[in-house]
Amino acid sequence: MSEDDLFDSEFLDKLRAMFLRLRKRKQLRRKGIQRSPSAGLTREFKDYRHYVRQDDYRSIDWRLYARLERMFVRLYEEVQEFHVHIIVDASASMSRPFPEKRRNALRLAVALSYLGLISGHRVSLYAMRERITELLPVQKGQGNIQRLIDAVRKLEFDGATRLRQSLASFRPSRQRYGVIFLLSDLIGQNPDLVDDALRNLGGWPGESHLIHIFHPLEQSPELEGEVELVDVETGEGRKMWLTRQDLERYTESFNAYLRVAERACLSRQVDYLAWRTDGAFDEFFLELLSRGSVLAGKA
Amino acid sequence: MQFHYPHFWWLTLLGIIPVSLYFFKRRSRTVAVSTMVFFRWLAQEHQESAWLRRLKRWISFALTMLLFLVPVFLLARLSLVPFSGGVRNLVILLDRSASMAAVDQDGVTRFDAARQLIRSRLQALPDQVGVALVVYDSRPQVIEARGTQRRALLAALDGLRAGPVAGNAEAALETARTLARLETPAEIWHVSDQPSRPINDEKVNLVPLSVALPKVSNVGFTAFQVRKEPMQTSRYTAFVQVAANRAAPGPVEGRVSGKLGEAPLAPRSFRLKPGDVQGFELPLSGVKGQLLQLGLDVSEDALELDNSLLAALPESRPVVAVRVGHKEQVDPYAHLALQSLVEEGELRIWSVQPENWPVAGVDVAIFDNWLPEQWPADLPVVVLNPPGSAGPIRARSLGSAGLPHREIQAVAPDHPVLFRVSSSRVSLTQSCVVESAGPLQPLWSADGEPLLLAGTVKGQRLVVMAFSPRQSERLPMTASFPILMGNAIYWCAEGHRQAESAGLGGGRTGELVELSGGQLRWTALGGGELVREVENLDRSVAELRRSGIWEDSVGKSGSAHLLSREESDLVAFAPSQAMVERRVGPSLGALTGTVLGFLLLILVAEAVLFHRWSLY
Structure with missing residues (x-):
């Protein structure tokens, strides 16, 4: 897939249209469930109204009183400013053998970044492999979207994921309190450790979202017969004789893995959303934002 | 293979x-x-x-x-099937005698089993092999001459069934061998429940195929005769003999029951070990034409055909005997005894002088102290006190005194001539010495010398009394002497009156009889009821192939029954036969359904392995 296919004009137009739809949805106008500390709080003038008794006299606009000889009180609008962290799993399993996972992950990262920038938030972009590394410095302002897109385009997907170590190493400071999006297939070295690995998400400062991306053929592979399997991350090879019953057992274990991940997130108040790559992007994106994100609330 | x-x-x-x-x-x-x-x-x-x-x-x-x-x-x-390579001619020799009607536990007759066996083996036979079908019971019959049309042969096979006729495998094998030798190399399949004897023929291979049951029990009538009681009016005695087969697994219990007309007879119970034979005398009191029905009531009996008898009481025409002897030498006690028999009305005695001999129209001749120079060839004879040798008799007179014996020994007490004759306390005076060699069998003897002899010479029965009643002390005055005389006359006359004997005792199925008219009417027992059928004839000689009473268009009648020890003696599947059968084995023709079923099973297994379990 070429890079132009990732963020073509059609995709960007669709992104803008979605933001317009978001503004009209009342439920998305509510504040997020998390309160922000005062460090990010600003006050902007909104309107005047007549002074009544019991109003704070310090809020009377004396200049206006001098001109009109009537007392008015200044009204201010409270504006919150968040830090949006977007972590993209950049291991080889996100790109091969199903490149749809990479495309969807990157599109979602760009969409979330765009939403954050256009809402006046600060946006940080990270890549997760054996550890989580920052792709580019904190961005703010709508004009930086192209810089984010360029950084995403250059992102290489290789290496193996060490889920537990990576998530444990990510510790955003209190000054960067905000919303954290983790975009990953959660495929690590050992499926039994996923619960332990996801424990770190609960300790992150702010609202955490885990978007679990997987391909339909990862859930239900069509590999009956004798096959030689090669792991895309480690290069490990294994000859197997797969029957239909084996594949049914595989699917059962994969679904169980999804349930374990969801349960681990819910128990730690982390929003979990599984995303099959054959699902429509815009529907999924709206679904993601409708689940009570503060990011959506300010859009 | x-x-x-x-x-x-x-x-x-x-x-x-x-x-x-x-x-x-x-x-x-x-x-x-x-x-x-x-x-x-x-x-x-x-x-x-x-x-x-x-x-x-x-x-x-x-x-x-x-x-x-x-x-x-x-x-x-x-x-x-080990069908000899290069065989061009096959003769199927199928036994349809009475024993093939034996049924197994499922009610399948041996004949049906044989038919099924032939059908399955024929399917495995190359089409170019010519096949002939010969069936036999008392006589062989070629049903299908050699041909390659299997369908016609099988249709003919379907129309056959086993009947109540004894089998004669020897003649049938010879016929089959003759047919087989028409084109050699050839093979004979002898399908029977009886063991087959080998044949010595290099070009004809005999394959015995036994359809005998592995375990079989049977009891049947093997002998039957109705006799008129001497000197008694409207009294008869039915002699029946029942036998158990030797292969029976254990003793068999049963009973003989029946009825004369509508009057039931007293049943007789029996218990027979395997191979045992037992006879019964059933006194009957009836008139001419009354139907006598006898049946066997035995549990686990494989053959039904030998379990019933049906006969009509015959008309008893008086026996005509001629007494020949010089008037002055006639024994007075013998004369008295014969006179008593005449008074009963069952016997007519004509007395003639030797110069009037021979006499026509008589049943028995009684030579009293006289012998003819030319022995009668077509007449049974009772000889009293022979004076010398003549014809089959070799005797020498002991003179007028004779040789008295205080007691005698009964050598053959069961002989019909001694029926109800007491052999004890009898004193006789031997009048001549008779040579007992040859066909004559001594019945009484004293000090090693035969006094009473009986036998059959050139088809005619002969009784010789080598003693003088006149000079004997006790015998002439007892009741046994008239009985002895009567038995001797009746026994001799019985062989002479063949036509009547068929009515009295009954013939055997498979015999040939001369008939008049174009029909043969049968009265037989079917399901306990009397069944009447008519058989149209296109010839004057008919083979009695049914069991029951027959009568032709002019009133000639008789009865026919199986009465065969060989057929009732059902054999079990012997180990040697089993080996033959194993060697023969089933044919693939018979296994076609099984093979196709196996093929279907393979397909199902393949489907399961490939599509259900994805086995590559």
Whole structure:
């Protein structure tokens, strides 16, 4: 897939249209469930109204009183400013053998970044492999979207994921309190450790979202017969004789893995959303934002 | 094992296809996966071991090869029958005697089993082999001459059934052998429940095919006769003999019951060990024409045909005897005894002088102290006190005094001549010495010398009394002497009056009788009821092939019954026969359904392995 296919004009137009739809949805106008500390709080003038008794006299606009000889009180609008962290799993399993996972992950990262920038938030972009590394410095302002897109385009997907170590190493400071999006297939070295690995998400400062991306053929592979399997991350090879019953057992274990991940997130108040790559992007994106994100609330 | 159409074996080359596919599929494809952790877990938890997968793979390959090979087997007509290679002529010799009507536990007769066996074996036979069908009971009959039309032969086979006639395998085998030798090399399939004797013929191979039951029990009538009681009016005695087969697994209990007209007879119970024979005398009181029905009531009896008898009481025409002797030498006690018999009305005695001999129209001749120079060739004779030798008699007179014996020994007490004759306390005076060699059997003897002899000479019965009643002390004055005289006359007359004897005692099925008119009317027992049928004849000689009473258009009548010790003595499947049968084995023709079912099973197994379990 070429890079132009990732963020073509059609995709960007669709992104803008979605933001317009978001503004009209009342439920998305509510504040997020998390309160922000005062460090990010600003006050902007909104309107005047007549002074009544019991109003704070310090809020009377004396200049206006001098001109009109009537007392008015200044009204201010409270504006919150968040830090949006977007972590993209950049291991080889996100790109091969199903490149749809990479495309969807990157599109979602760009969409979330765009939403954050256009809402006046600060946006940080990270890549997760054996550890989580920052792709580019904190961005703010709508004009930086192209810089984010360029950084995403250059992102290489290789290496193996060490889920537990990576998530444990990510510790955003209190000054960067905000919303954290983790975009990953959660495929690590050992499926039994996923619960332990996801424990770190609960300790992150702010609202955490885990978007679990997987391909339909990862859930239900069509590999009956004798096959030689090669792991895309480690290069490990294994000859197997797969029957239909084996594949049914595989699917059962994969679904169980999804349930374990969801349960681990819910128990730690982390929003979990599984995303099959054959699902429509815009529907999924709206679904993601409708689940009570503060990011959506300010859009 | 051989193949009738081996050229179909070229089709086995099609097996190259599954072999190629088998080796082609051995290469596994390489697939890049991102979820190796799950496949690794699957391999640890649920994947079968390598040897089991290899075994499944081999089974799958074997099933695929069978799918190719079994149709080739069917097309090539695999035969497990050891049919001699190059045989061009086959004679099927089928036993249809009474024993083939024996049924197994499912009610299948041996004849039906034989028919099924022939049918299945014929299916495995090459089409070019000519087949003839010969059936036999008392006589062989060629049903189908040699031909290759199996359908006509099978249709003829379906129309046959076993009947109440004794079998004669010797004559049938000879007929089959004659047919087989018309075109050699040939084979004879002798299908019977009886053991088959081998034949010495290099060009004809005899294959005995036994359809005998492995375990069989049977009791049947093996002898039957109705006699008029001497000196008694309207009194008869029925003699019946029942026998158990030697192969019976244990003793058999049963009873003989019946009725005369509508009057039931007192039943007689019996218990027979395997191979035992027992006789019964049933006194009857009836008139001419009354039907006598006798039946056997035995549990676990395999053969029904020998369990019933049906006969009509005959008209008893007086026996006519002529007494020949010089008037002055006639024995007065013998005269008195004969006179008492005449008074009963069952016997007529004519007395003539020797110069008037021979006399026509008599049944028995009584030579009293006289012998003719030319012995009668067509007349039974009772000789009293022979004066010398003549005809079959070799005797020498002991003079006028004779030789008295205080007591005698009964050598053959069961002989009909001694029926109800007391042999004890009898004193006799021997009047002549008679040579007992030859056909004459001594019945009484004293000090080693025969006093009473009986036998059959050139088809005519002969009784010789080598004593003088006049000079004997006790015998002439007892009741036994008239009985002895009467028995002797009746026994002699019985052989002479063949036509009446058929009515009295009953004939055997399979015998030939001369008939007049174009019809033969049968009265037989069927399901306990009397059944009457008419058989149209196109010849004057008929074979009695049914059991019951027959009568022709002019009133000639008689009865016919199986009465065969050989047929009632059902044999079990002997080990030697079993070996023959195992060697013969089933034919693939009979297994066609099984083979097709096996093929279907393979297809199902293949479907399950490939589509259900995804076995490659």
